[in-house]
Amino acid sequence: MVIGSVNPPRLWRPYSQQFPTLPMEMVAPANERYNCIAWSVGISDRWVWDEIDYDGNGNSSYSEFVRFYQKRGYTPTSSEKNADVALLGHRNGYRVQVKHAARKDFDSNFWLSKMGQGGIIRHQNLEVFEGTPYGEVLMLFRKIIFLIIL
Secondary structure, eight states: OEEEOSSOOTTHHHHHHHSTTOOEEEEEOOOTTOOHHHHHTTOOSSOOSGGGOTTOSSOOOHHHHHHHHHHTTEEEESOTTTOSEEEEEEEETTEEEEEEEEEEETTTTEEEEEOTTSOEEEESOSGGGTTSTTOEEEEEEEEOOOOOOO
């Protein structure tokens, strides 16, 4: 269900099929240059997924995603209120499969998600993805900010 839109989403049909009850507002048009993982850490010039595969086995594991965020100055947090980024996916016993990342828009206190090759949506919370291909929240991260006092 689209609440508002900067323009009609090019990938609206796949969105509505995969996320039939997702209340969202489109806030940026489609851009194929980068994906949700890249966008969650402020990268907008390339697709980020394979570079997370630190051991080079062809699979980006959950622990490699955690390492990816930590290398960029993010630390795990249990507080959604204080989180800057959310990593989403599916758990099946000990197997964890990462599917998506969202980042907090502190101006509106909503979450923003880059939808694959599509646009960026604003959604009220992270629970909107439960029961969808993106799954549930796996981990929350907050950006560590260092202050240098002279």
